[in-house]
Each structure stands twice: as structure tokens, then as C-alpha cells.
Amino acid sequence: MKKWDAVVIGSGHNGLVNACYLQRAGLDVLVVEKNEWIGGAAVSRELTDGFLYSNCSYVCSLFRPEIMRDLELPRHGLQVIPYEGGAVFTQDGDHLGAHRDHHAHRRAFARFSKRDAEAYERYARDVTRQCRFIQPLLMRTAPDPARLRPRDVSELLYLGRKFAGLSAEEMALTMRFWTMSISDFLDEYFESDVVKSYLAISGIIGTALGPMSPGTAYVLLHHYMGEVDGSVGAWGFARGGMGAVTQALAKSFRESGGTIRTEAEVDRVLVDTQGAKGVVLAGGEEIRADRVVSNADVKRTFLKLVERSDLPDPFVRDVERFKMRGSSGKLNIALDSMPEFPALPPNSPCVRGDMHFTDSIERMERGYDDWKAGRWSADPILDMVIPTTLDPTMAPPGKHFMSCFVQYCPPKVEGRDWTSADRDAFADTVISQIADYSPGFRERIVHMEVRTPRELEDEVGLTEGNIFQGELTFDQLLFNRPVPGYAQYRSPIGGLYICGSSTHPGGGVMGAPGRNAAAEILRDAKRPNKQMSPAHEVL
Amino acid sequence: MMARNTVETNTAPVSDVFGKSGPLRLETPFHPRIAALMHTHAWYDWSGYLSAHSLWDEELEYFAIRSQAALFDLSPMVKYRIEGPDAEAFCDRLTLRDVTRLKPLRVQYTAWCDDAGEVIDDGTLFRLSETRFRLCCQERHLPWLLDGAIGFDVAIEEETEAIAGLALQGPTSFAVLQAAGFGEIGSLKPFGIAEFAHEGGRVTISRTGFTGDLGYELFVDAGDALSLWDRLWEAGRLHGLNAIGFGALDRARIEAGFLIANVDFVTVDAALRADRARMPDEIGLGWLVDMKKERFNGRRAIEAARAKGANRHVLVGLEIEGNVPAEHAIVYHRKKREAGIVTAAIWSPMLKRNIAIASLQRPYGDTVTDDLWVEIYALHELRYVKLMKRARIVERPFLKLDRRRATPPGGF
Numbered sequence: 001m002k003k004w005d006a007v008v009i010g011s012g013h014n015g016l017v018n019a020c021y022l023q024r025a026g027l028d029v030l031v032v033e034k035n036e037w038i039g040g041a042a043v044s045r046e047l048t049d050g051f052l053y054s055n056c057s058y059v060c061s062l063f064r065p066e067i068m069r070d071l072e073l074p075r076h077g078l079q080v081i082p083y084e085g086g087a088v089f090t091q092d093g094d095h096l097g098a099h100r101d102h103h104a105h106r107r108a109f110a111r112f113s114k115r116d117a118e119a120y121e122r123y124a125r126d127v128t129r130q131c132r133f134i135q136p137l138l139m140r141t142a143p144d145p146a147r148l149r150p151r152d153v154s155e156l157l158y159l160g161r162k163f164a165g166l167s168a169e170e171m172a173l174t175m176r177f178w179t180m181s182i183s184d185f186l187d188e189y190f191e192s193d194v195v196k197s198y199l200a201i202s203g204i205i206g207t208a209l210g211p212m213s214p215g216t217a218y219v220l221l222h223h224y225m226g227e228v229d230g231s232v233g234a235w236g237f238a239r240g241g242m243g244a245v246t247q248a249l250a251k252s253f254r255e256s257g258g259t260i261r262t263e264a265e266v267d268r269v270l271v272d273t274q275g276a277k278g279v280v281l282a283g284g285e286e287i288r289a290d291r292v293v294s295n296a297d298v299k300r301t302f303l304k305l306v307e308r309s310d311l312p313d314p315f316v317r318d319v320e321r322f323k324m325r326g327s328s329g330k331l332n333i334a335l336d337s338m339p340e341f342p343a344l345p346p347n348s349p350c351v352r353g354d355m356h357f358t359d360s361i362e363r364m365e366r367g368y369d370d371w372k373a374g375r376w377s378a379d380p381i382l383d384m385v386i387p388t389t390l391d392p393t394m395a396p397p398g399k400h401f402m403s404c405f406v407q408y409c410p411p412k413v414e415g416r417d418w419t420s421a422d423r424d425a426f427a428d429t430v431i432s433q434i435a436d437y438s439p440g441f442r443e444r445i446v447h448m449e450v451r452t453p454r455e456l457e458d459e460v461g462l463t464e465g466n467i468f469q470g471e472l473t474f475d476q477l478l479f480n481r482p483v484p485g486y487a488q489y490r491s492p493i494g495g496l497y498i499c500g501s502s503t504h505p506g507g508g509v510m511g512a513p514g515r516n517a518a519a520e521i522l523r524d525a526k527r528p529n530k531q532m533s534p535a536h537e538v539l
Numbered sequence: 540m541m542a543r544n545t546v547e548t549n550t551a552p553v554s555d556v557f558g559k560s561g562p563l564r565l566e567t568p569f570h571p572r573i574a575a576l577m578h579t580h581a582w583y584d585w586s587g588y589l590s591a592h593s594l595w596d597e598e599l600e601y602f603a604i605r606s607q608a609a610l611f612d613l614s615p616m617v618k619y620r621i622e623g624p625d626a627e628a629f630c631d632r633l634t635l636r637d638v639t640r641l642k643p644l645r646v647q648y649t650a651w652c653d654d655a656g657e658v659i660d661d662g663t664l665f666r667l668s669e670t671r672f673r674l675c676c677q678e679r680h681l682p683w684l685l686d687g688a689i690g691f692d693v694a695i696e697e698e699t700e701a702i703a704g705l706a707l708q709g710p711t712s713f714a715v716l717q718a719a720g721f722g723e724i725g726s727l728k729p730f731g732i733a734e735f736a737h738e739g740g741r742v743t744i745s746r747t748g749f750t751g752d753l754g755y756e757l758f759v760d761a762g763d764a765l766s767l768w769d770r771l772w773e774a775g776r777l778h779g780l781n782a783i784g785f786g787a788l789d790r791a792r793i794e795a796g797f798l799i800a801n802v803d804f805v806t807v808d809a810a811l812r813a814d815r816a817r818m819p820d821e822i823g824l825g826w827l828v829d830m831k832k833e834r835f836n837g838r839r840a841i842e843a844a845r846a847k848g849a850n851r852h853v854l855v856g857l858e859i860e861g862n863v864p865a866e867h868a869i870v871y872h873r874k875k876r877e878a879g880i881v882t883a884a885i886w887s888p889m890l891k892r893n894i895a896i897a898s899l900q901r902p903y904g905d906t907v908t909d910d911l912w913v914e915i916y917a918l919h920e921l922r923y924v925k926l927m928k929r930a931r932i933v934e935r936p937f938l939k940l941d942r943r944r945a946t947p948p949g950g951f
Contacts, residue, residue, distance in 0.1 A: 097560060103587025106679075107560040114697050118681035121808050128811050167813045169655065189682075345558030 004030045006521070007279055007289040009266050009305070010461065010500070012040020013063070015295030016249035017514030018499040018521075020071045022293075023258040024531040025522050030287065031258065032279065034265035034461065038250055040295065041460050041467065042509050044243025044394075048447035051334040051401055052394040054241035055449065056460060056467070058330075058385060058403035059083070059354075061226030061235040062510035063245060064139065070533055071252045078248035079239040081390050082228040086353030087344065088198045089437045095343040096194045096359075097350050113192040123189040123199075129170060130177050131225040131232055132538050133162065138225070138505045138512045139535035141520060142479040142487045177217050178474045181210075183361045185217040193360040200361055201354075201383060204407060206467040206507070208325035210368030211361050215473035222472050222506065235354075237387040241394055241401075245509060269294075269301075271310045275494025279305075291495040291521065295514070296461055297469035298482040298502035299324055306493065315492050318483040322502070323471045326411030326453030326464030327371060331404040331430050334447040338386075338400055339438045352389040357382055357433050371408035374415055376426045376452075380433060381407040399446070406430050411453040411464040418454040426452055468507025469500050478504060489517035490524075497521055564589040567614040568703035568764030572772070576782045583785065586677075588615035591784035600787035604750050605889055607779025608709035610771060611788055613756070614764075617679055618702050621672040623693035630664060630672050632835055633687055635819060635827040641666045644732040646745050650824050656840030657807040657816035659683060660800050661824065663747060665732060673698075673758075677800040680808060687836065703764035707771065708754030708791070711778040713948040716744070716755060719774035724755070725947040738766045749788060751795025753942045753949070778951075793885050793896065796856055796935030798822065803854070803882040803896055818844055822898070823854035823935070852879075853904035856935035857895040859913055860928045862886055865895050868913040870903070874927055878903035881913060887937060894937045895930070908932050 005027035008019045015031060016038075023029045031038075037045060041056035060080050068078060085098030085105065097108035110117035143155035166174060176185065182203030186196040200211045203220035210216070228234040238244040250260060265282040269292050278288040294301040302311060302319045344350055358364050358381045367377035383405040388395045395401045406426075413422050427450040435441040453465030462469065470476055479487040482502040489497050499517035501507035515532065522529040557563060565588045567573070573591055581592040590612065593600055603609040621630060631638035634649040641647050643666050650661035662676030674684075684695050707715060716724050720735075724744055727733050732745045740763045748754030759767050772780065792799070800806050807816040818841060819825050828841055844850050859865050864886055870879040879899030887894050895913070897904075903911065915926040942949055 097557065099557070101563055101587075103565075103584070104557055104560065104563050107565075107587065108557070111560055115681050115685060118679040118697070121679060122682070125808055125811060129813065132811065170813055345555050347556055348558065349556060 001286075001288055004028055004278075004287065004289040006030070006291045006293055007032060007287055008293045008295060008499070009279065009301075010040055010295035011038035011246065011250070011260060011262075012295050012500065013042040013246050013249060013509050013511055014500050014514030014517075015040065015293070016246055016253055017067055017071070017511040018293055018295065018518045019258055020249060020253045020256065021515060021518035021529075021532055022521060023253060023256045025518075025527050025529055027525070027527070029258050030289070031253070031260045032264040032266055032281070032287070033260065033262045035459070036262050038260060038262060039243050039246035041462065042242040042245045044241030047449055048334050050396045050399070051447065052241050053332040053401060053449060054238075054243070054387065054403055055332060055451070056330065056456070057242045057509050058387070058405065059235045060238045060242065060245065060509055061223075061228060061233075062508040063226070064511050064515070064535075065227070065229075066139065066533055066535055067511040067515055070531055071249065073245075073248040073252060076248035076251035076255075077240070078244055080228055080236040081239055082231065082234050082236040083385070083390055084349045084352040086355055087348075087350035088194055088356045088359055089341070089343050090194055090359040093343055095341075095350070096198055097348070098198060098353060099349065109192075109195055112194050113190070116190045116192045116195045119189045126173055127221065127224050128232060130174060130221055133166070133170075133174065134221065135225050135538050136162075136535065137478075138510070139516065141489070141516050142481070142504045144479055144485065144488060146485050177221055179214055180217040181212050181214050182216040182220050183211040183365075185220075193362075197358050197360050197364060198356065200364060201356055201358075201381065204364065204368070204381070205383060205405065206328050206407075207471055208323070208327035208371065208408075209471070209473070210365045212365050213368075215475075218474055218477075219472050222508065226508070226510070237385075237391050239391050239393060241387070242509060266305060268307070269305050269493075269496060271306065271493055271496070276496040291497065291525075293497045293499050293517065293521065295500045297324060297463050297466070297500055298322055298498060299463040300461060301498055302491070306496070310493060312492050315483060315486065322482050323473070323476060324463050324466040324469065324502075325471065326456070326466055327408050328465070328467060329376070329406040329409035329426060329453065330451040331406065331427055332449040332451075333402040333404060333445055334395065335400040335402055335444045336446050337398060337444050339402070339434075339441050339444055341438050343437065351386060353385070355382070355384045357437055367408055371410050374410050374413060376409045376413075376429065377407070378429065380430055382430065382433065383407070384434070404430060404434070409452055418452050423450050423452050423454070426450065469502040470507070472506050477506060481506060489513075489520045565700075567612050568761040569612045569614065569705070569768050572765060572768045573612055573782060581784065585615040585785070586617065590615060591782070593784040593786045594782050597784065597786040600781060600783035601790045601888070603779065603781035603783055604709045604752060604787060604791045606710065607781060608707060608711040608715050608775060609781050609783040609787065610768075610775070611706040611708065611783050613704040613706050614702075615699070616704060617676050618697070618699050618704075619674040619681070619684060620696045620698045621674060621684075621693060622670060623691070624670060625691035625693045626670050626672050629688055629691040629693045630674075631832065632691075633684070634664060635824070635829060635835060635837075637829045637832055638664070643668050646730045646732060646747050648827075650819055650827055652819065652837030652841070653683070653807055654837060654840065655807075655816075656818045656837035656844060658804065658819055658822065658824070659808060660806055661798065665743075665745065667732065667743065678806050678808065701761055703759050703761045703767075705757045705767070705771070706748055706750075706754065706788075707757060708748045708750040708752050710753055710942055710949070710951045711780070712754050714778045714950045715771060715775045715780055717950070718778065719770050728946050729944055737770070738763050742767055749795070749797055750791035751797070751936050751938050751943060752791065752940055753945070790885050793883050793894065794887050794889055794936070794938040796896070796937055798854075798896070799883075804898070817852060818850055820845065820850045821852035821854065851901055853899045853901055855897055855899055855904045855932045856937055857881070857897050857911070857913070857930040858933045858937075859884070859893045859895055859930045861926065862893055863915050863917045863926060863928075864893065865913045865915045865928070868915050870897050870899060870930060871912045871914060871927075872903055872907060873910045874912045878911060889938050892937070896935070897930075904932060
């Protein structure tokens with residue numbers, strides 16, 4: 001029976017990034033994927049003829065350029081195209097435009113508040129300063145303050161020195177960013193509700209918190225620390241949908257000799273007294289490996305794939321308490337023609353960016369109230385993009401793919417499981433909102449894929465459908481992610497590693513957890529890690 | 540799978556795409572006149588406005604400033620109207636200089652800081668009446684002004700788009716104004732303001748400018764812009780009046796030793812790296828700071844930095860040997876130790892000298908002023924000629940012209 005050097009559970013972007021680095025370092029790696037297709041939540045599928053959907057994640061910014069380079073992803077077909085600004089449609093039939101051009105952006109804001117238009121300068125500066133502070137932490141393993149080995153001490157010192165290097169003003173800002181609600185934070189800069197609601201969306205996306213909940217300011221920051229080709233904070237479309245990311249990774253992996261098996265669902269991790277020995281597939285097949293790397297979230301990994309008796313009880317309790325609540329859904333829509341938005345000027349560039357229909361923080365918070373009561377938001381918050389305005393590969397000419405991320409959507413409906421009728425009613429709530437701002441929208445729909453937390457969990461394997469594999473609040477970051485004492489991609493079971501978004505630095509299609517985990521695995525294996533180039537300096 | 544190829548291209552008229560927030564580049568109120576004179580099509584983006592970098596020939600435009608008269612459209616300059624019974628007190632609190640000594644119809648070059656004493660911007664403060672001011676500057680900071688005005692009986696309004704501005708600069712600029720019927724301006728001293736009737740409205744003319752030459756700045760309501768332009772243009776026919784772009788003005792301003800925010804120093808709101816912000820003393824604006832004033836924004840921080848000798852930078856004028864402009868060159872001490880960076884540099888046609896504005900780290904430029912060098916990479920036909928040239932600290936302005944201050948001005 002073949003024994004692999006490593007088996008990676010799940011072919012999401014982090015699993016593949018991890019597998020690529022291990023394979024390139026000379027390990028013999030097998031990736032097992034339960035679905036017929038690969039990609040996890042970075043996937044493009046053709047569910048109706050001629051239309052390719054970004055079924056889960058839909059925009060790209062966080063994916064680390066060092067990884068793209070190391071793994072030669074451009075050669076394997078990955079191309080990220082920056083997109084334009086976007087818009088918030090207001091209930092009175094107007095809109096707030098967002099633009100790439102600094103002055104066009106300012107003048108669009110000035111239509112709602114001249115003060116806010118100019119306040120944006122300092123806001124952008126402050127957010128950028130925070131991103132510059134955090135960016136270098138992404139590609140480093142967090143220190144373990146409980147163990148304090150020399151490397152932990154040096155990493156803690158690194159953090160301490162970085163923090164001490166901030167000015168008093170920046171330190172104050174950093175503390176506020178890590179702890180405040182996005183609503184309170186934006187109040188420090190802006191007065192217009194429309195402006196604030198446009199900016200606040202990044203603070204609640206994928207998060208089971210409202211804009212008024214403390215901790216959401218950091219979630220916003222998490223969405224600004226990416227880049228497209230050095231343009232920090234910019235977002236783009238992966239050409240061919242987000243599946244292009246994992247397709248390129250898979251090609252790179254296979255080219256370097258790696259193996260991927262689809263329709264190979266892991267039932268459990270094989271553990272003996274020495275540690276992890278491989279995995280058992282759902283059909284009973286055993287796959288032996290020296291080490292097992294799980295790209296599944298921390299709950300799925302340790303509560304479903306490992307016997308509870310093989311784990312220390314406090315660890316299991318910490319995993320159980322790790323917040324990973326379902327809060328969002330998604331509609332992928334094939335459109336027969338480009339929707340019209342009468343609020344926008346003809347040929348507005350805003351349709352090539354992210355569009356929203358929630359024009360006040362109050363409405364956003366009320367949407368969250370519905371979630372708390374176990375219902376999807378009656379007046380949901382949409383993050384809607386039409387990638388085919390820039391990407392000719394996803395729909396036939398003149399037709400469009402629309403990705404519609406929906407906040408809030410509970411993991412259970414008033415305590416009971418989702419039914420298909422619930423799902424359809426949820427979709428109708430969303431479509432109604434779009435149709436309010438886009439006459440004739442329903443008639444353009446050719447096909448639609450509706451995803452509630454139920455579908456996200458069943459298909460992608462994300463517990464409760466939480467897109468970040470655990471909320472990005474500060475109590476669950478750095479050396480607390482996912483569990484204090486186990487933030488360095490290792491687990492209580494020797495040879496069992498985790499490499500998904502449940503680990504530092506968290507969710508989004510970033511690849512950093514997969515890469516950082518690979519560095520730790522190679523360290524344990526005492527293998528040279530020459531394929532991994534250092535993180536780009538932040539100058 | 541079906542054939543996939545085209546993404547709909549944008550075919551809308553450019554002016555419509557942004558709807559009510561205006562086109563990507565706004566046209567200034569003088570645009571029709573400037574566009575008619577625009578031969579080079581060298582437009583550039585000045586704060587979101589379509590502005591001329593040159594119209595015909597940048598070098599000849601520069602010589603128009605120094606030999607005849609030049610008309611420059613400065614409408615994109617940011618303008619704030621500050622009005623009310625407490626306007627003087629507010630401006631005095633806001634800015635570094637003593638505004639109580641700024642009489643109505645006078646102008647102050649000034650700067651303003653945040654509480655850490657770091658420069659938010661520099662600009663000109665026009666006192667249009669006892670209770671009305673106009674603050675002109677490069678960057679935008681309305682929230683800072685509004686927040687600072689709390690407790691003062693004052694109204695602040697951003698009026699950049701509503702007010703059109705022209706700079707009329709050069710030896711014959713007074714002659715042009717005289718021919719245009721603004722002859723009474725002859726008695727106006729530098730930094731003075733006069734108001735004249737124009738087309739049923741008013742034109743405000745100040746003896747100010749960014750060239751170090753005899754010159755004036757004219758402000759009118761945007762609606763009167765074209766008629767004002769025409770009035771000057773007609774009057775300038777016999778006085779060598781030329782329209783110029785920013786390229787020519789930039790040469791003149793370096794000779795005059797004037798600074799541009801976010802060119803020669805980084806304003807605090809633009810500083811993504813906190814250590815890039817500067818206190819007035821660090822950018823040669825220490826002379827603006829009036830410590831006799833009891834209270835103004837940044838006073839305590841500036842005072843403390845002075846007491847501790849904590850300022851880390853010095854802004855200096857350099858004269859560099861040779862004739863190769865040293866733009867963005869690194870300044871060295873004894874050819875070895877890095878001492879700073881050149882922020883702006885030209886060969887000065889008026890002085891026949893190679894001049895530069897530079898930001899140095901103390902003690903260079905402060906107690907250590909000798910043995911300074913700049914490293915210039917002169918690119919000639921795809922080969923760098925690396926030059927290490929001696930630099931000497933000299934007084935700013937580099938160029939001083941008697942005609943700038945002569946009252947009444949010469950007619951030439």
C-alpha cells in the first residue's frame with residue numbers, strides 16, 4: 001500500500017497552496033476532495049449552458065502576490081482584473097457613485113456631503129496606515145505566548161516593536177480599529193448615512209455581527225489589506241471566475257508531480273498513539289500518509305473527522321466555542337441581458353463595480369435584527385457584482401453573470417433546518433430588492449443558483465456556511481486563531497495540521513494560511529523550504 | 540460551450556458617464572478660451588480639473604512670465620470662504636501667523652497645522668473685509684476647518700467651483716491691467732487687494748503670485764470668467780500677453796523659492812507613513828509661526844519641539860555646480876553619508892545657475908552645511924552619466940526682482 005508524505009483534505013485554495021509548497025519542497029502529496037470538482041469556495045462552475053458562475057467567493061484582492069509568483073500561477077492561467085468603483089442606490093431613486101479616480105470619487109461623495117467628500121482623504125490615510133501595519137503580519141506564523149520558545153519570544157518582540165513604532169495617534173487608532181463597531185468608527189469621519197453605509201458593508205460581510213456590533217471595524221480592515229498589482233485595497237475579478245485561482249493552483253500542483261483525487265470524501269483521520277497516519281475515505285478506503293493537513297474548517301476537522309477521545313477535552317471545548325456562525329447566502333444569476341438601473345447615468349462605470357441597495361446604517365442593523373431572530377433579512381444587504389462587464393469568458397456576448405452576496409442569512413430558520421421552500425422565499429426576497437431598482441430584472445433571469453448556509457455547508461463543507469471559517473473578530477485572530485496554544489497550524493495530534501481560513505491570518509481568498517502552514521510542516525519535517533520566497537516588504 | 544468574446548464597450552458621451560457629479564475631469568470656467576489656444580494638447584489633471592501643462596511651448600511660456608506677461612488659470616486651486624463676526628478669531632486660531640494684524644484688503648501667505656504641529660497645508664489667506672476671508676490652498680480639509688470652527692460665530696464654505704481665478708504675472712502685467720481699465724491698481728502694494736466692477740459683478744485683484752515677479756491674481760464669479768479673460772486678452776495684445784501652463788509656472792516658482800504641498804513636503808493628511816509629516820520649522824516655514832499669539836493650532840507641539848530641538852529636518856535652497864538639474868537626487872555629506880533629497884530643481888535661465896530645493900536631515904543643513912554633494916543620474920541616449928556635484932546652501936528666494944515690489948509698478 002502506497003504511503004504518501006502528506007495527504008491534504010480539501011482542494012480549496014488554502015489546501016492547494018499548501019499542497020503546492022509541500023510538493024515543490026519534495027514531498028509526495030495527495031489532495032483528496034469530496035466533490036467531483038475541485039476548488040472549495042474558490043470555484044467556477046457551469047450550471048447552465050454558456051454561463052460560468054463564481055459559485056462562492058466572487059472577487060479577488062487578498063490573494064497574496066508572493067504565492068502567485070512562487071507557484072507560477074500566471075503561467076497556469078490566473079489573471080486578476082481590477083474593477084471599477086460601485087454604487088449604493090438610495091431609496092429616493094438616486095445613487096452614490098464610487099470611482100477609481102480620486103476626484104470623481106470625491107465629487108460623487110460631495111453630492112451627499114461636501115464635508116464627507118473631503119473627510120475621505122483622512123479616512124483613506126488612516127485605513128491605509130492600518131493596512132500597512134497589518135500586512136507584514138499576514139505571512140508570518142503568529143507567536144505562541146503560552147510556550148515562549150525562542151521563536152515565540154522573537155515573534156512577540158517583533159509584534160511589540162511594531163506596535164511601539166507607532167505614533168501615539170496611530171496606536172490610539174489601532175486600538176479603535178481592533179475594537180470598535182464599524183458604525184462608530186465611520187461616525188468619527190463621516191456624517192452622510194449613504195456614505196457610511198457604502199463603507200460599512202466591508203465591516204459586516206460574512207460576519208454574524210451588525211454594523212453597530214463592536215469588532216466590525218476590524219472586519220472592514222481585513223477587506224482593505226489586499227491589493228491588485230500593488231494597488232493596496234483594490235479588488236478585482238479573477239478572469240474565468242474565482243475557480244481560476246484553484247484551477248491554476250491545481251495545474252501548478254500537478255505539474256510539480258502532485259496528485260488530486262476528487263469524489264474522495266474523508267470520513268475520518270487515522271490516528272494511532274504516534275499521531276495521524278492517514279485518512280479513511282467514506283467508502284472505507286484507507287490512505288496512509290506521514291502527515292495529514294486539513295483544509296476543512298477547525299470545527300469540521302476536529303469535531304467530525306477526529307474521534308473526540310483522541311483530543312484533549314479543553315481543546316475540543318475551545319473548538320466548540322470558536323465562533324463560526326452562518327450569516328450569509330448567495331445568489332448566482334445568469335442574465336439574458338444587461339440589467340438597467342435608472343438611477344445611474346447612461347453607461348455609468350458603476351455597473352462594473354460592487355453595487356448595493358442599503359442606504360443607511362440603520363437599515364443594515366435592522367437586517368441584522370432579523371438574523372438574531374433566526375430569519376433572513378427582510379430588507380437584505382447585497383454585495384452585487386456583474387463580472388461579465390469586464391470578463392468576456394463567463395457568459396455569451398450580451399449576456400451576463402451576476403453574483404449577489406446576501407447578508408444576513410441564518411444557519412437555521414427560526415431554529416429549524418432550511419427547507420427548499422425557505423430557500424426559494426429567501427431568493428425571492430433578494431430578487432424583489434434588486435427589481436425595485438432595476439425594472440424588468442426578473443424577466444432577464446435565465447437561471448439562478450441559490451445558496452443558503454445549508455447549501456454552503458453541504459456542498460463546500462463550511463460549518464454553518466461561514467465564509468471565513470470563523471469570524472474575523474479580534475478575539476479570534478493572531479495567536480487566538482483558532483484556539484490559543486494551537487495557532488501555529490499544528491494540533492494536539494502529532495502529524496495533523498490545519499491550513500484553512502480558520503487559522504491565522506483568517507478568511508478571504510488569501511492563501512496565506514495555506515502557505516504559513518506549509519512553512520511549519522516543512523520545518524517539522526526538517527525539509528529545506530527554498531520554494532517559498534519572502535513576503536514582499538512594505539516600504 | 541458557446542463562443543465567448545465581446546464585453547460591451549463604453550460608448551456614452553464622456554460627459555454623461557458620471558452624471559450629476561460631473562465628468563472625470565472638470566473643465567474650468569476659462570476652458571473654452573484655453574482650449575482655443577491649446578496647441579500641444581498637453582493637458583494634465585489638477586485636482587480633478589482639466590488643466591494645461593503647456594499650450595504652445597513650455598520654455599517660451601516661461602519666458603513670457605519673465606519678459607512679458609503670462610495668464611495662468613488657477614481656478615482648480617481649493618478655495619474656502621470663511622465669513623462671520625468671529626472670522627478673524629477663527630483664522631487666527633487656525634493659522635500660524637497673526638491674523639489680527641492682517642488688515643482688510645490684504646493677503647497673508649500662511650500655513651496651518653494639526654495639534655501635533657504637523658503641517659496640514661500652506662496657502663494664502665485673503666482678508667476681503669472685516670468679517671470675510673478666503674483661504675486658498677492645494678489640498679482639501681473641510682472637516683478640519685468645520686471642526687475647528689465649533690464655538691466660533693463663523694460660516695465656512697468650500698467655493699472652489701464657484702470662483703474662477705487667474706494669475707497675471709510678468710513685467711508687463713500692470714500695463715495689461717492698465718489697458719484693461721484697472722489702472723487704479725497702480726497704487727496697490729504687494730499683498731494688497733482691490734475690487735473693481737466687471738460686467739455688473741466684481742473682480743477682486745490682489746498683488747500676489749507664484750512667480751516672484753511683478754504680478755496679480757484675479758478672482759471672479761465663475762459666470763464672469765470668460766468676459767474677464769476676454770477683457771484681459773484684448774488689453775494684452777500690445778503687451779505680449781501669453782497664456783501659459785503649469786510647466787512654465789513651475790520653473791518660475793522654483794526660482795522664486797515657493798513650495799508646493801505634496802511636492803516639496805508631504806501634508807499630514809496625505810502622509811501614509813506617519814514620519815513623513817513635517818512641522819513648519821522643518822520645511823522652511825518657521826518664520827510664519829507667531830509665538831506672540833497665545834493660541835493657535837499646533838502651538839504647544841511646535842514650542843515643545845523647538846525647546847527640545849526635536850525637529851529632524853531642514854528645508855534649504857541649493858546651488859549645484861554644473862548645469863544638470865538635480866530633480867529628486869539624493870544629497871550626500873562628504874559624498875558618503877545620505878543627508879536628504881532634492882524635491883525640485885531646474886537650471887534657472889534668469890540666474891544662469893543650477894538651483895534646487897532640498898529637504899535635509901539634521902544636522903545637515905542646520906549645523907553641518909559644508910561638504911554637501913548631490914548625486915545626479917543624467918540619462919543621455921540610454922546611458923547614465925553619474926555625476927557627484929558639489930552643492931552649496933544658498934538663500935531662498937533664489938531670484939529677487941526689484942520690479943516685484945516697485946510701487947507704482949513699471950509700465951515697460
